[in-house]
Every structure is written in structure tokens, then in C-alpha cells.
Amino acid sequence: MSVLLEVESLSKSYPGVKANDEVSFAIQKGEIHALLGENGAGKSTLVKMIYGLVKPDSGAMLLEGQPYAPPKPSMARKSGVSMVFQHFSLFEALTVAENITLGMDDAPNRRELSAKIRAVSQDYGLPLDPDRLIGDMSVGERQRVEIIRCLLQNPRLFIMDEPTSVLTPQEVEVLFGTLRQLSANGVAILYISHKLDEILALCDHATILRHGKVVATCTPKEETATSLAEMMIGGELDIHIATTFSPGAxxxxxxxxxxxxxxxxxxxxxxxxxxxxxxxxxxxxxxxxxxxxxxxxxxxxxxxxxxxxxxxxxxxxxxxxxxxxxxxxxxxxxxxxxxxxxxxxxxxxxxxxxxxxxxxxxxxxxxxxxxxxxxxxxxxxxxxxxxxxxxxxxxxxxxxxxxxxxxxxxxxxxxxxxxxxxxxxxxxxxxxxxxxxxxxxxxxxxxxxxxxxxxxxxxxxxxxxxxxxxxxxxxxxxxxxxxxxxxxxxxxxxxxxxxxxxxxx
Amino acid sequence: MLRLEQRQQPSKLMLYLTPVLAVLTTMAVGGLLFVALGIAPGRAIYLLFIDPFVDSYNLSQLFVKASPLILIAMGLSIGFRAGVWNIGAEGQFIMGALAGGAVGLALWGMTGWWILPLMAVAAALGGALWGLIPALLKIRFNASEILVSLMLVYVAENFLAQMVQGVLRAPDGMGFPESRNLGRNEPTALPDVFPALGINAGGVTMLVLLALAFFLLQKHALGFQIKLTGDSPRAARFAGVKPGVIIALCLGVSGAAAGLAGLFELTGAAGKLTIDFPLGYGFTAIIVAFLGRLNPVGILLAGVVLAGTYIGGENAQFMLKLPAAAVTVFQGMMLFFLLGFEILINYRVKRLRRAV
Structure with a gap:
């Protein structure tokens, strides 16, 4: 495998807080790479810089060896970097196809687009009807719309922010299937999550952030949930719970x-x-x-x-x-x-x-x-x-x-x-x-x-x-x-x- | 390309400085305007903005004009805090004056200390009821209180015209469309308290109510509910606030305040009800409320500044032949600059470089 994205000592400060402090890591082509960290560890800031939403104070990025500094998300998308956010940006009163058209920089006509949506959704096992209203869809289905919107742009790097927090176990399985297939097709995935078992099950590599710094990188398959959690919070995870249940009136x-x-x-x-x-x-x-x-x-x-x-x-x-x-x-x-x-x-x-x-x-x-x-x-x-x-x-x-x-x-x-x-x-x-x-x-x-x-x-x-x-x-x-x-x-x-x-x- | 970017922590100092900056900018741009009109800018600005505050006669007039502005703005600010936009204070001002004036005229010839307070109660009720019309329509039908309250101003103006040509017309007024002079009738005239400062009984009432408003907004749970409703309606519901109650309360209180201001104007400066009785205080008070940052102390200062522009404008009108509309232009400029600076406090302007 060769390196797709290389992040070199990126730093970003906000008034009173260093959100990212000399963060460096690399994503290989076609791998599923986990970004792990507590709230406020700097994950969001980091992916926002990669996606062109936030400008780093210092540091550099290389995309396939070329300098990469997207001034805005549309430029990131042009370079092959897509992102699905935790909160969707979909209009409930519009159909799937209409929503996807809105997000595109150069949208094809409706029929062509519908055909494309059907093709991509079939390829990746994400059934989706282009003519349905978003308002009638479940959260899992809405996420599919966001994913397909990204896939239509043929990304090389696909960023997902906490994608499973709203899904049923069955939907999670479908999503994982899609992500593995993408990865097999050579698309790298940057996967942000709190859920340790998901990272263990899905990811090839993991970068762990704490207080804006990279504190560890590892291969999840060689770790356990507890060891990952320890790296993330920098201490022992205490889950002693009283289990005696004697209900009253x-x-x-x-x-x-x-x-x-x-x-x-x-x-x-x-x-x-x-x-x-x-x-x-x-x-x-x-x-x-x-x-x-x-x-x-x-x-x-x-x-x-x-x-x-x-x-x-x-x-x-x-x-x-x-x-x-x-x-x-x-x-x-x-x-x-x-x-x-x-x-x-x-x-x-x-x-x-x-x-x-x-x-x-x-x-x-x-x-x-x-x-x-x-x-x-x-x-x-x-x-x-x-x-x-x-x-x-x-x-x-x-x-x-x-x-x-x-x-x-x-x-x-x-x-x-x-x-x-x-x-x-x-x-x-x-x-x-x-x-x-x-x-x-x-x-x-x-x-x-x-x-x-x-x-x-x-x-x-x-x-x-x-x-x-x-x-x-x-x-x-x-x-x-x-x-x-x-x-x-x-x-x-x-x-x-x-x-x-x-x-x- | 320019873009606005939200600031993480807007400067507190600038927040309080903007009203001052807005006034200064208005002076500067106004100066340019005078140059364009061929009037010496220095003298015009002095007459408009400085003279009202240094000349002793003007000073005594200042508070007379400021009192109704402050009183109305105080009522409006409570509603604005809750996101209830009463734009029709002018109408509530008229209806208050009509209701209070009608009581005074009905009791014409009688004497007693209780007459003026009774008129004040009637005025507050009249203004409040006029304000409650948009409140009820909003609660019941979700009608925009902005439109309804504004439209009711014109209804009130026409109602006033009907009244002064009809039942409220002075019997010995030789047919002129105006009422008897309540300001020259001992039991209905507003007594002066500090004549040198232009503070009459209305001004004192206004100061007491302003202190009450301050207490309500800063210290009382009801004030908290009002602010919460404006900041976050959903959180307000969660906190047990009943939205309908807040809407009715805000429009009722601001209507009552405007009604009282109408009565004080009637029994003080104006004396009698005429078709020309309303002077636009109800609209100017909106500027006062915002210039004062919806804060009782700020409103007190802003009311004095805006009153100054009225007095300065009148003086400039006959001394410099300035058009009467110039005052309105100045007041509008002040609000414009205030809102503009406010954006710059909360956002920074970013120049976007073209993508390479």
C-alpha cells in the first residue's frame, strides 16, 4: 500500500484553546483509518482542516505526494475528499434526487442523475429510491443519501463522522459492508467514532488524539476495547456497576x-x-x-x-x-x-x-x-x-x-x-x-x-x-x-x- | 470577495461602545450631508447634537421629550427581549391618550386629586387593550404581531380623527377639530415636579416604572422567562413557560406603557387632543429601545439622545432652514449605524482569497 494523505504537524488554535497541536499522521490508500479521541480531543477540527472548512495555523498536508491545502470544501471534493457529517444537511420536503442535485457543483439532468443514483446504490448494496421524499425516510436511509451523494463524486478519501450513532444494529452491518467494499475498491476511509468495538471490528489503523495531540497510533486488531479506551482517556476505565436490583413500589x-x-x-x-x-x-x-x-x-x-x-x-x-x-x-x-x-x-x-x-x-x-x-x-x-x-x-x-x-x-x-x-x-x-x-x-x-x-x-x-x-x-x-x-x-x-x-x- | 465570520467571543466593551459610535458616525455622515446641502456643517451639527444638551431652555425641554420616548421604549424592550415585536406603540399611545382623555373630559368641571390617577389607569388600560388585539390574534391564529400592531396604528389615527371631530370636540371650540385643553384645567393638568429639569409627574412615573422594569428583567423569575423565551423558545417551554402568557404579557405591558406616555403627553406638553396629536414617539421609541440595547439604563440614555435630535432638529429648522424630514433621516441613520456596528461586533469581515 502507498500513502494517500499525509498530515504533517498541523496546528490550529482558537482563542484560549489549542485544538490541534502538531498533529501528524498518514492514511494509506484503501485503508479504513480510525480517528479516536474524547470530546474536545480535536477530532472535528482535524477533519475540518482536511475537508477545507477550517484553515490550519501551521503545518502541511500532502495528497498523493502533492501539496494539498483546500481553501473550501468544494475544492476538497474536487481533489477527491468527501465527508458525511454527523448532522445531515437534507431538506425534508424534497426528494432524494433533488437533495443530491443541490449539493453538486455541476449537476447532470434529473433522469441521468436518477440513473446514476440507482447504479451507485446497487453497486454498494445501499438500496435507495431517488424519487422518495426525505421527510418519509428513517435516519438510516437519510444517511444513505448523504453517503451516495459523496460516492457520486468518486472520492479517494471518504470521511465519516460518528456514522453509527443513529443506526440500528442491522443498519450498522449494512454500512460496514459498504465501507469494506469501498475500501476494497481502493477508497480510503477516515472513520471517526467513540465506539471502540466498531473500531475493533472495522478499522485497519487507528490514530488516537488527546488534548489536540496524537498520543498513539495502533492496529486495532492487535488491541482490545479496554486498551483502546485507556489510550484515549489516558487512564483506567472504571466500569464497576451495582447490579443488585430490588425494585420498590x-x-x-x-x-x-x-x-x-x-x-x-x-x-x-x-x-x-x-x-x-x-x-x-x-x-x-x-x-x-x-x-x-x-x-x-x-x-x-x-x-x-x-x-x-x-x-x-x-x-x-x-x-x-x-x-x-x-x-x-x-x-x-x-x-x-x-x-x-x-x-x-x-x-x-x-x-x-x-x-x-x-x-x-x-x-x-x-x-x-x-x-x-x-x-x-x-x-x-x-x-x-x-x-x-x-x-x-x-x-x-x-x-x-x-x-x-x-x-x-x-x-x-x-x-x-x-x-x-x-x-x-x-x-x-x-x-x-x-x-x-x-x-x-x-x-x-x-x-x-x-x-x-x-x-x-x-x-x-x-x-x-x-x-x-x-x-x-x-x-x-x-x-x-x-x-x-x-x-x-x-x-x-x-x-x-x-x-x-x-x-x- | 468578503465574508462574515462569527466571532468566538464578541467584545463586551464594544457592545457598550457601539451606541456611542453610532451617534458619532451619524454626526460625521450628517456633516457630509450638510455640506451637500450647502449648510455650514459645524454649526448644523452643533445645533442638532450639542445645543440641546447645553442650552438651559433646551435642557428643560429635553426631559419633556425624552420621558415619553423612554417610557414607550421601556415597554417595547420587554417585548423585544422575548421576541415579541410590537411595532404599533404609536397606536397604543393614541388609544391611551384617547381613553385617559375621555375620562378627563367626562369628569370636566369636577375637582379632586383622584381624577388624574384615574385618567392614568384608563390610559394604561386603553393602550394595553390595543396591544392585546395583536396578542390575541397571534396566540389564536399565529398572525404576525408585527403586521397587526403596525396596521392598528392607522386604525387608531383614524379613530382619533373621528373622536376629535365628534364626541370629544370642545363644545366651546368654535367647531375646531380638537378637545378642551386638559393641560390648562387644574384637576387634569400634569403637575411639574422639577420644572428646571423638565421633570413632571409623568417623568417621575416613568423613572419609577423604569426601575421596576430593571428589577423585573434582572432579578425576577418572570423577567428570566421573558429573556428565555426570546433566546430559546423551546428551552422556555421546557422550563414551563407558557408562550401565550408571555405574548399577552409583553404586548399588554408595552401597550400600557405607550398608553400612559400618551396620557402624559396629552395632559402635559400637548394639552389637548387634535388630529396632529401623535408626533411619532411610538416609532422613535423603537430606535431608543435598540440604541439602549434593550437595557433600562441604556434606554434612559438613548431616550435623552433621541429627544435631543427632536429639539435640535426644531431649532435647526428655523435657524438653518433645514427640512423637517432631516430629523427623521438622522434618527434613521442612527439606527442604521447601530445595527451595522452590531454586526461587526458579532462577526468579523474576512477577505476571501480566490482559490489557486
Missing amino acids: VVLQLQGLDMQSKNPFGTSLRGVSLALRKGEILGIGGVAGNGQDELLAALSGEEKIAPAMIELAGEGIGGLGPNERRERGLLSAPEERLGHAAAPVMSLSQNAFLTGRIRKGLAPNGVINARKTNDFAREIVKAFDVRTPGVQVAAKALSGGNLQKFVIGREVLQAPEVLVVNQPTWGVDAAAAAAIRQALRQLAADGAAVIVISQDLDELMEISDTFAVLAEGRLSRPQPAEGLTVEEIGLMMGGDLEGANHAEA
Whole structure:
């Protein structure tokens, strides 16, 4: 094999932080190369420089021996470098072909393009109908659109940023098949991920970043998940988890919860029922877009429903708003950190007030107690190791992982009776994710009931006592997580509400 | 090619300096304009921008003009913070003056300390109700409050014209389309408090309300909810804020403030309701609110500056034969430069080199 891209001591600083510090590594032609690192390690900055979105302060890149310094992404694409982002840029009201046309520098006519899309999708085992509306497609299918958009440009280097965070296990397998085939055809892939097992299964080489520097390079096949994690976080991974499960009385009960989604592309909830006991962690799996956001909104009180559909400690609370529910001990943490769980331009202190007001008594008689509010914010920062210069810093200035720790910490420290979290560790590095899971575990051990909605099955298997799947707005019957097999979960994802244990029902 | 790139950390100092810079730039560009008009720029700028603040008679007029501007801007700023764009303060100003004035005229001939406060309550209610029309339409039908509140200004103007030619016309006014003079009638006239400074009872009320607004926005949970709604509506819902309540509250409060300002203008500077009663304060107050960075203290300063341009403009009109529209041009320039500088604070201009 010969070298495709050589990165030589690239550096990039932002005010107050060295995002990349003399980063050097090389990608071989046709290899799958992993870029691994915690949140804030500098992975995004590095690939943005390769893709021409960010200009390095110093250093150089060579693409097949030629100097390579793309001033903008379209130049990178011309040189054969493509990228699929974590967040897609697709218009829901347009078709696949229309979306792809929009991203092209010199688009062919519609019929020609449709034929091309069909050809490429067939070649790589990614079935896709060019005339379908994006709005009707699952996240996995949307990712296919992004991938095919890139493949149409015949890339030599293909960058993927956290591609599997939104996929089902089956979809992950399909994606891996495609990537291996690309690699066999000589396309190099730069694969960014937190998921160690994926890197072990897929990648030929790995470059590990920490605090903006390359700390290790390795061949994943010769490593284990633990050794990779150690290189990444620079210490031992602590995953001691209490597994004794002795549930108490039922505290939260959903009975035939029906709710029409406000979002035209959302999923309505249909007959969701469950009974949650003290000390229990219920993991709710399923692919994004199957009613997760709606379920959180119904539980948080952002959407009101018939009172009897939600019972908290025997009281019908479906008609109550978020603060009335907080008063009664039902807290929640939505998936979207910026703009939903937290206000971006407001300080951490103000964001602590955002949900902490009621239970922490931060505004008796309506007047904000600034001292108490700041104390609460500092308490969160300290207890959850949120890295920030202070509590007056705007929420948007924090990295995703740090803000997530703050958001979860804010709810946990209010001592909820019931806590509902959606995607608690999405986009969070391994160490922070472990800390968040540990905190949720501890909360349950102290007698609270917890619902964790997540797309990460490993995570759910790790922390849940009971498990259910949300599929097309319906919830499968919750059952003990212990001993569930991948096949059984697959069945539930397919819409089998009873799951595997039919006999019990 | 030029491109705007967001700055990581906009300078705090510049944030507070921009209003000053905007005023200075307006002076400079205004000077060029005067040269083009064949007027000595130094003297014109002095008359427009400096004289109002140093001449003692002008100084006493300054606060009279600034009070209604500040009062209206204060109300508007609360809404602007929440992303509720009340553009129709002018209409609420008129309706407040009409409601308060009608009460005063109905009680004509009676005496008592309670008459003026009662008129003030009526004015606040009148303005608030006029503001609540766009609020209800927005809550119920998601109609744009910008358009509805603006259109209601013209409805209010026509309503005023009808009233002063009809039921509110002075019986002994020889048929002129104007009301009795409430400013020359002891029980309905606005008392002066510090005449030398031009501070009357309206000015005092304005200062008290401004302090209340400051408290609301800085210290109170409701103010937090208002700011949260403006910054991040979804997070606001999550925090238990009811959007409809905030919309109604903001339009109601800003309407009430504008209505009160209308009454103070009526019972103070103007004296009587006429067709020409509205002077555009409701629109100028929008500039005041932004020039003051939607902050109560800033609005106080901005209100004084804008009031200065009114007084300076009047003086320049008869001393330099400056066209009356020049004042409006200056006020517009100020807002333009302010918004322009604001972009430069939050973004940096990058020159894109052509790709090689």
C-alpha cells in the first residue's frame, strides 16, 4: 500500500484553546483509518482542516505526494475528499434526487442523475429510491443519501463522522459492508467514532488524539476495547456497576398514552403503557424517530394529555405543565442540549435556574436568589466534573460532553422521584459517558426511578434493569434486561410488542 | 470577495461602545450631508447634537421629550427581549391618550386629586387593550404581531380623527377639530415636579416604572422567562413557560406603557387632543429601545439622545432652514449605524482569497 494523505504537524488554535497541536499522521490508500479521541480531543477540527472548512495555523498536508491545502470544501471534493457529517444537511420536503442535485457543483439532468443514483446504490448494496421524499425516510436511509451523494463524486478519501450513532444494529452491518467494499475498491476511509468495538471490528489503523495531540497510533486488531479506551482517556476505565436490583413500589404509571405528534414528520404515540418502580432503571431502545422525542415531551409536561394517562404516585398528572411535574418530583432531560435542555446564550448559572427553580427554591416569591442559584450551578459543575472557567460562562461555550454532564447533573442533583433522560450520552466521550451512567445508577440505588431513552443498545444493556423498545410510537412490554438476546431485541424493534417472552403475557 | 465570520467571543466593551459610535458616525455622515446641502456643517451639527444638551431652555425641554420616548421604549424592550415585536406603540399611545382623555373630559368641571390617577389607569388600560388585539390574534391564529400592531396604528389615527371631530370636540371650540385643553384645567393638568429639569409627574412615573422594569428583567423569575423565551423558545417551554402568557404579557405591558406616555403627553406638553396629536414617539421609541440595547439604563440614555435630535432638529429648522424630514433621516441613520456596528461586533469581515 502507498500513502494517500499525509498530515504533517498541523496546528490550529482558537482563542484560549489549542485544538490541534502538531498533529501528524498518514492514511494509506484503501485503508479504513480510525480517528479516536474524547470530546474536545480535536477530532472535528482535524477533519475540518482536511475537508477545507477550517484553515490550519501551521503545518502541511500532502495528497498523493502533492501539496494539498483546500481553501473550501468544494475544492476538497474536487481533489477527491468527501465527508458525511454527523448532522445531515437534507431538506425534508424534497426528494432524494433533488437533495443530491443541490449539493453538486455541476449537476447532470434529473433522469441521468436518477440513473446514476440507482447504479451507485446497487453497486454498494445501499438500496435507495431517488424519487422518495426525505421527510418519509428513517435516519438510516437519510444517511444513505448523504453517503451516495459523496460516492457520486468518486472520492479517494471518504470521511465519516460518528456514522453509527443513529443506526440500528442491522443498519450498522449494512454500512460496514459498504465501507469494506469501498475500501476494497481502493477508497480510503477516515472513520471517526467513540465506539471502540466498531473500531475493533472495522478499522485497519487507528490514530488516537488527546488534548489536540496524537498520543498513539495502533492496529486495532492487535488491541482490545479496554486498551483502546485507556489510550484515549489516558487512564483506567472504571466500569464497576451495582447490579443488585430490588425494585420498590410502582411510582410512575403510563396507561394507554396516546399523543398526536406536533411535528409533521414526527411519530405519534399509540397506547404506551408501563409501570415504573422505585429503584428501577427502564431502558427504552429503538431507532430515532420512533416517538422518542414525543415520549419525552409527554413525560416532561411540554405536551399535555389526558390526566389519567400518566400517574405519578397515584395522581393523574397528564394535564400538568413542566413545573407542576417538577414540584411532584418528575424531572427530565431532553436529547437536544443546546436550545432545548439549555439556552445557548445564557450562563450556566441561568441554565441551572431554568429547571432548578422549583425544587431548589431558587426564586421564593418570584425574586431570583442569585447567590443560591450560583451555588447550585457550582455544585453541579463540581459534582459532575464540568470543565468550565466558571458558572457565568454561556452554555454554548461548553463542549457537547461538558454541557451534557451539566444537564444531567442539574436534574440528578435535584433529587428526583422519577427522572426521564433522552440520549444521555449522545456524542459524549467514554469517560464522561461512564460518569453519567454511574450517576444514573446511583440515583436508582438511592430509590429514584429512571427511564433512559437511548439508541445505544450497549449502553442500555449496561445500565437497565428492565428494557423495552419504542417502535413506530408503540412501546413493547418492558421486561428484565438480563438475558435478553440481540435477536429478541431485533424482534421488538420490528414491532413485536410482546418481545420474546410470549409465555408470560 | 468578503465574508462574515462569527466571532468566538464578541467584545463586551464594544457592545457598550457601539451606541456611542453610532451617534458619532451619524454626526460625521450628517456633516457630509450638510455640506451637500450647502449648510455650514459645524454649526448644523452643533445645533442638532450639542445645543440641546447645553442650552438651559433646551435642557428643560429635553426631559419633556425624552420621558415619553423612554417610557414607550421601556415597554417595547420587554417585548423585544422575548421576541415579541410590537411595532404599533404609536397606536397604543393614541388609544391611551384617547381613553385617559375621555375620562378627563367626562369628569370636566369636577375637582379632586383622584381624577388624574384615574385618567392614568384608563390610559394604561386603553393602550394595553390595543396591544392585546395583536396578542390575541397571534396566540389564536399565529398572525404576525408585527403586521397587526403596525396596521392598528392607522386604525387608531383614524379613530382619533373621528373622536376629535365628534364626541370629544370642545363644545366651546368654535367647531375646531380638537378637545378642551386638559393641560390648562387644574384637576387634569400634569403637575411639574422639577420644572428646571423638565421633570413632571409623568417623568417621575416613568423613572419609577423604569426601575421596576430593571428589577423585573434582572432579578425576577418572570423577567428570566421573558429573556428565555426570546433566546430559546423551546428551552422556555421546557422550563414551563407558557408562550401565550408571555405574548399577552409583553404586548399588554408595552401597550400600557405607550398608553400612559400618551396620557402624559396629552395632559402635559400637548394639552389637548387634535388630529396632529401623535408626533411619532411610538416609532422613535423603537430606535431608543435598540440604541439602549434593550437595557433600562441604556434606554434612559438613548431616550435623552433621541429627544435631543427632536429639539435640535426644531431649532435647526428655523435657524438653518433645514427640512423637517432631516430629523427623521438622522434618527434613521442612527439606527442604521447601530445595527451595522452590531454586526461587526458579532462577526468579523474576512477577505476571501480566490482559490489557486
